[in-house]
Amino acid sequence: MTAPAPRLRPAADRRVQLMATCICDAFYDDVAGATVEVLEHLGCTVDFPEGQTCCGQPAFNGGDWAASRRVVRHTVRTFAGDCPVVVPSGSCAAMLFHGAPLEFEREPDLPAVAALGRRTWELADFIVNGLGIRTWPGRYEARVAFHRSCHSRGTASGAASDLLLASIAGLQVLPFGEGEQCCGFGGTFSVTFPHVSTGMGTLKLDHIRAARPDVVVSGDMSCLMHLGGLAEKGGQPVRTQHLAQVLRDALRHGGLLPAASA
Amino acid sequence: MPNQPLDQFAARLPAEQRASVYQSTKGTHEKRTQLLFDQFADPDRLRQIAGEIKQHVVENLDTYLPAVEAKLRANGAQVHWAATGEEACAAVLRIMQARGARRMVKAKTMVSEEIGLAHYLEERGLEALETDLGEFIVQIDHDHPSHIVRPIIHKNRREIAASFEREGLGAYNDDPETITRRARQFLRHKYLQADVGLTGANFLSVESGRIVLVTNEGNSRFCLAATRCHIALIGIEKLVPRDRDLGLLLNLLGRSGTAQPLTVYTEFISGPRRPGQPDGPEEMHVVFVDNGRTDVLATECRDILRCIRCGACLNVCPVYRQASGHAYRSVYPGPVGAVLSPLLAQGNFAALADLPKASSLCGACNEVCPVNIPIPDLLLRLRAKGKEEGAPLASAGAPPMGAWALLASQPTAWKAALAGGKLLNYIPAKLLPVPALRAWESRRSLPEWRGGEFRRWLRARRRAAERKPAP
Ligand code: SF4
Numbered sequence: 127m128t129a130p131a132p133r134l135r136p137a138a139d140r141r142v143q144l145m146a147t148c149i150c151d152a153f154y155d156d157v158a159g160a161t162v163e164v165l166e167h168l169g170c171t172v173d174f175p176e177g178q179t180c181c182g183q184p185a186f187n188g189g190d191w192a193a194s195r196r197v198v199r200h201t202v203r204t205f206a207g208d209c210p211v212v213v214p215s216g217s218c219a220a221m222l223f224h225g226a227p228l229e230f231e232r233e234p235d236l237p238a239v240a241a242l243g244r245r246t247w248e249l250a251d252f253i254v255n256g257l258g259i260r261t262w263p264g265r266y267e268a269r270v271a272f273h274r275s276c277h278s279r280g281t282a283s284g285a286a287s288d289l290l291l292a293s294i295a296g297l298q299v300l301p302f303g304e305g306e307q308c309c310g311f312g313g314t315f316s317v318t319f320p321h322v323s324t325g326m327g328t329l330k331l332d333h334i335r336a337a338r339p340d341v342v343v344s345g346d347m348s349c350l351m352h353l354g355g356l357a358e359k360g361g362q363p364v365r366t367q368h369l370a371q372v373l374r375d376a377l378r379h380g381g382l383l384p385a386a387s388a
Numbered sequence: 389m390p391n392q393p394l395d396q397f398a399a400r401l402p403a404e405q406r407a408s409v410y411q412s413t414k415g416t417h418e419k420r421t422q423l424l425f426d427q428f429a430d431p432d433r434l435r436q437i438a439g440e441i442k443q444h445v446v447e448n449l450d451t452y453l454p455a456v457e458a459k460l461r462a463n464g465a466q467v468h469w470a471a472t473g474e475e476a477c478a479a480v481l482r483i484m485q486a487r488g489a490r491r492m493v494k495a496k497t498m499v500s501e502e503i504g505l506a507h508y509l510e511e512r513g514l515e516a517l518e519t520d521l522g523e524f525i526v527q528i529d530h531d532h533p534s535h536i537v538r539p540i541i542h543k544n545r546r547e548i549a550a551s552f553e554r555e556g557l558g559a560y561n562d563d564p565e566t567i568t569r570r571a572r573q574f575l576r577h578k579y580l581q582a583d584v585g586l587t588g589a590n591f592l593s594v595e596s597g598r599i600v601l602v603t604n605e606g607n608s609r610f611c612l613a614a615t616r617c618h619i620a621l622i623g624i625e626k627l628v629p630r631d632r633d634l635g636l637l638l639n640l641l642g643r644s645g646t647a648q649p650l651t652v653y654t655e656f657i658s659g660p661r662r663p664g665q666p667d668g669p670e671e672m673h674v675v676f677v678d679n680g681r682t683d684v685l686a687t688e689c690r691d692i693l694r695c696i697r698c699g700a701c702l703n704v705c706p707v708y709r710q711a712s713g714h715a716y717r718s719v720y721p722g723p724v725g726a727v728l729s730p731l732l733a734q735g736n737f738a739a740l741a742d743l744p745k746a747s748s749l750c751g752a753c754n755e756v757c758p759v760n761i762p763i764p765d766l767l768l769r770l771r772a773k774g775k776e777e778g779a780p781l782a783s784a785g786a787p788p789m790g791a792w793a794l795l796a797s798q799p800t801a802w803k804a805a806l807a808g809g810k811l812l813n814y815i816p817a818k819l820l821p822v823p824a825l826r827a828w829e830s831r832r833s834l835p836e837w838r839g840g841e842f843r844r845w846l847r848a849r850r851r852a853a854e855r856k857p858a859p
Pocket of ligand 1: 697
């Protein structure tokens with residue numbers, strides 16, 4: 127999984143389109159909101175194409191490429207334009223720059239799909255490598271376990287997230303065992319292979335808990351939905367936050383953003 | 389909702405077995421990574437180059453195979469071509485019969501597992517004895533390997549000691565050194581009695597016709613030390629263009645497979661005994677096995693033919709670690725097997741069409757593969773194939789995607805569904821309408837449904853911004 131290069135960089139007006147992701151649209155509105163606040167704090171003009179739905183990954187991973195292409199085509203139409211597309215998910219970003227071109231290999235509209243891929247950035251990658259920001263202001267008092275999601279393997283997102291987190295005053299990033307291992311979510315894998323999936327998740331939680339973090343952070347809500355849900359079901363809930371929420375809360379605690387905005 | 393066969397197998401796997409598979413794969417993986425990154429400035433670049441070399445071979449088999457055949461013949465070997473596993477077994481049988489041979493000693497070779505050679509020969513009254521310790525234990529237990537490099541990763545030493553006792557190899561003793569010594573004693577006699585020695589090949593150089601074998605026990609040397617006839621069973625994809633490509637590939641193979649800079653024994657065999665040479669088999673046969681490989685070559689999954697069978701993808705794979713090798717119901721388990729086994733099943737793809745689904749697509753396999761095979765992409769292609777061919781196993785337990793795609797390509801319907809999903813908050817988990825959600829909820833709590841909230845928040849924020857006077 128490698129990000130396409132060269133990618134479309136932000137213009138001087140820093141206009142971007144936000145892809146909120148279906149999981150945030152359905153469950154995690156605060157993560158999408160935090161992404162908006164963080165991007166606007168950085169001087170971005172954030173457009174939200176109202177017609178957006180999903181990146182098409184569920185059907186792509188399920189092997190139903192015809193169904194997936196239908197959704198990708200809709201996404202390509204919805205995100206027409208020429209500014210970067212920023213998405214608070216390494217998984218959806220990888221779908222657009224890696225997965226979608228794979229399932230469009232033989233399709234006449236491959237160029238349009240590939241072009242959207244080149245415009246697409248995962249949030250941390252965009253902040254660090256798109257906007258050139260290397261330290262994060264504000265303050266966040268917490269011991270953090272950062273789960274690097276698998277879809278950011280081979281991309282710049284993992285290092286970008288590490289860089290941002292490590293630079294936040296008051297925040298301590300805790301290493302934990304087998305950090306490179308998958309949490310076991312894997313989309314429909316989580317329900318069609320329930321034993322394997324939860325076995326993987328339990329192992330991940332054991333490693334994370336051994337580091338005694340205050341909060342588990344990731345750039346992908348799907349991993350956190352799985353890990354958080356598993357922990358809660360097991361009677362030992364863990365606190366989870368998306369990286370965007372940590373960045374926003376650091377700004378809030380540092381007085382750089384109002385405490386809660388609407 | 390029925391979960392997938394591999395998941396059912398994993399659920400039944402004794403905890404002790406899972407723990408020992410986990411411990412030993414984790415240990416090898418971690419040592420492998422440390423060794424590669426300690427000793428090379430840019431191991432990922434090496435993996436890419438090795439991948440390019442092997443991909444080049446895969447794409448030029450049509451010229452490399454005749455070239456290596458000519459080289460082998462010039463070196464004094466006899467060459468046989470087998471289109472199927474059955475043909476390969478028959479070729480070996482013919483070679484043995486022509487010599488009046490009855491006893492074979494075998495070094496470890498996955499392709500012989502693939503074609504069921506030992507069983508085939510035994511059925512015909514011939515002896516085919518495994519000499520790799522792990523394979524020997526598999527053989528006396530009438531079991532199957534569960535890992536391509538460590539066939540008995542699923543067994544503990546108490547089980548092995550009990551098998552040895554049962555086979556009359558000494559009173560119960562589970563000390564690993566004793567077990568090894570007893571196996572060695574038994575095998576030494578067998579080497580001396582054998583007529584034929586069979587090996588595979590880790591690599592075969594087109595340039596020189598040299599067969600390269602790596603082992604840690606030296607058993608392949610013994611197989612060839614006392615026997616008069618050497619048969620090498622070689623998958624057609626095992627070629628490398630030049631001898632000097634071996635430097636890179638051997639450096640990667642040992643480190644990736646067993647976390648060793650180099651395996652203990654590396655043999656280069658360039659033909660039968662020549663006049664004046666003191667020892668070695670006087671006759672050498674190379675049996676090239678296709679058994680579905682040219683069919684794989686014709687697909688977009690041909691990259692899997694680069695595989696050098698190091699086992700690194702098994703070791704790192706979280707699914708393999710949970711399920712162990714037998715869960716894959718085939719000779720090749722783990723990520724490589726999830727791609728290769730259904731493809732090599734030829735007419736029977738549907739019977740293994742679930743294996744490509746047995747992955748969270750985490751990509752760890754690609755990250756460790758010494759020949760950089762994009763395994764997740766190949767799994768995805770096979771999922772699409774399973775769906776296209778309507779293989780029931782490929783879709784068992786998965787939610788249907790057609791209706792979802794319709795919804796996700798119509799914004800108005802999507803927004804309505806986002807609002808309607810609120811219902812989820814009021815329905816007890818067991819009554820959830822969608823089987824996938826029920827399956828989720830049985831093991832993990834579901835977060836609160838907040839469909840549409842973000843869009844509402846954003847609209848309010850935009851309105852508030854418009855009301856503010858411009859700065
Ligand atoms: S696919 Fe790659 S990692 Fe897996 S066994 Fe083959 S060479 Fe090794």
